[in-house]
Amino acid sequence: MNYLYKALIYDKQASLSVLDTTELVNKAIKIHSLKGGEAELLGGLLTVCAYFSGTLKSDRGAVSMTVKSASGDGSASVSGDKDMHIRGFAEGSCRQSLRGGTLTVIRDDGFFRPFTGACQIESDDVSAMTMDYFYRSEQIPTAVSVGVKLGDDGACLAAGGVIIQLLPGHTEETMDRAEERMQAFADPASLVQSMGAEGIVRTYFSELIDQKGLYLAHPDYICNCSRAKIADVILSLGRKEALDICRERGCVSVHCHYCNTDYTFDEDDILKLFDR
Ligand SMILES: [Zn+2]
Numbered sequence: 001m002n003y004l005y006k007a008l009i010y011d012k013q014a015s016l017s018v019l020d021t022t023e024l025v026n027k028a029i030k031i032h033s034l035k036g037g038e039a040e041l042l043g044g045l046l047t048v049c050a051y052f053s054g055t056l057k058s059d060r061g062a063v064s065m066t067v068k069s070a071s072g073d074g075s076a077s078v079s080g081d082k083d084m085h086i087r088g089f090a091e092g093s094c095r096q097s098l099r100g101g102t103l104t105v106i107r108d109d110g111f112f113r114p115f116t117g118a119c120q121i122e123s124d125d126v127s128a129m130t131m132d133y134f135y136r137s138e139q140i141p142t143a144v145s146v147g148v149k150l151g152d153d154g155a156c157l158a159a160g161g162v163i164i165q166l167l168p169g170h171t172e173e174t175m176d177r178a179e180e181r182m183q184a185f186a187d188p189a190s191l192v193q194s195m196g197a198e199g200i201v202r203t204y205f206s207e208l209i210d211q212k213g214l215y216l217a218h219p220d221y222i223c224n225c226s227r228a229k230i231a232d233v234i235l236s237l238g239r240k241e242a243l244d245i246c247r248e249r250g251c252v253s254v255h256c257h258y259c260n261t262d263y264t265f266d267e268d269d270i271l272k273l274f275d276r
Pocket of ligand 1: 223224225226256257258259260261
């Protein structure tokens, strides 16, 4: 199981999030056959996305993060929603060439127009690029330390981390205390491995937390695609267009990048869709 613990700390001047996303990252590694740096990058982004998903307020809320290399030949994208369903994929050589590229975050709370923020990537480290993003795009001081630890066989031994975000009205003293506390998390994945998210909360934050205000969620790697949703997309093409594509290619096939699933509709399937 994956864990996201959340609480307010320092007299409600900061929000704390502690994550264990080991299982989630392992699912991503299996689905996408991720190796080394690619697993670390996507695993880190999925972990931050789980954090973002935990901040959504509306049931229709959704968030996505995309990193693109400057040359455009590598990218990775993650999405999450209020149900804590997190998914993502990486394309091209996204590890070597991220510096100078962009990180874009789109947050849709389901009420108004989605909020879009972006910043240039100056470090290949997911924690550093996320902190940069918060500081430069949203002007919110946020300390981020997330990590992914891989075993010799390429599986994820541990993933997760600690995120402290300062809230409006925080004092300088709180900022100093948060910074000092974050020093303990230079290697967050090893801490997740040795004590789990709950252990981190207990060991480093218990005296700061009102236990009644401790919130726990279980993010997971779950794709929201389905054959019915793809059928809706085909219906939106209109009968003639859908049949033309089908006759030209033998079938209409749609690939979901998030879960690596192919949905195939032959002519019979398409006729049934439009005649139902
Ligand atoms: Zn899917």
